[in-house]
Amino acid sequence: MNKNELISDxxxxxxxxxxxxxxALEATLDAxxxxxxxxxxxxxxGFGNFSATHRPAKMGRNPxxxxxxxxxxxxxxxxxxxxxxxxxxN
Numbered sequence: 576m577n578k579n580e581l582i583s584d585x586x587x588x589x590x591x592x593x594x595x596x597x598x599a600l601e602a603t604l605d606a607x608x609x610x611x612x613x614x615x616x617x618x619x620x621g622f623g624n625f626s627a628t629h630r631p632a633k634m635g636r637n638p639x640x641x642x643x644x645x646x647x648x649x650x651x652x653x654x655x656x657x658x659x660x661x662x663x664x665n
Contacts, residue, residue: 611652621659628653 576584586596607625610617616626632648
């Protein structure tokens, strides 16, 4: 399912127009992203937790040449599925 299909599904389930559903989805994603940027965790009970973790810099190797390459430090997104989501999938 891509983003447009998700918006259509949300609109169909909620009775919103596609434009309203798209705006709601964008606002939700922006709120989650902003919280993670601020170092906060977003917990959606029954669905899962979104957080950001820091990955330190490290040395790697170019697979074609074998030359050492520095991999920069970065903040990476993390998602842990909640029990409710796991139960619905199984």
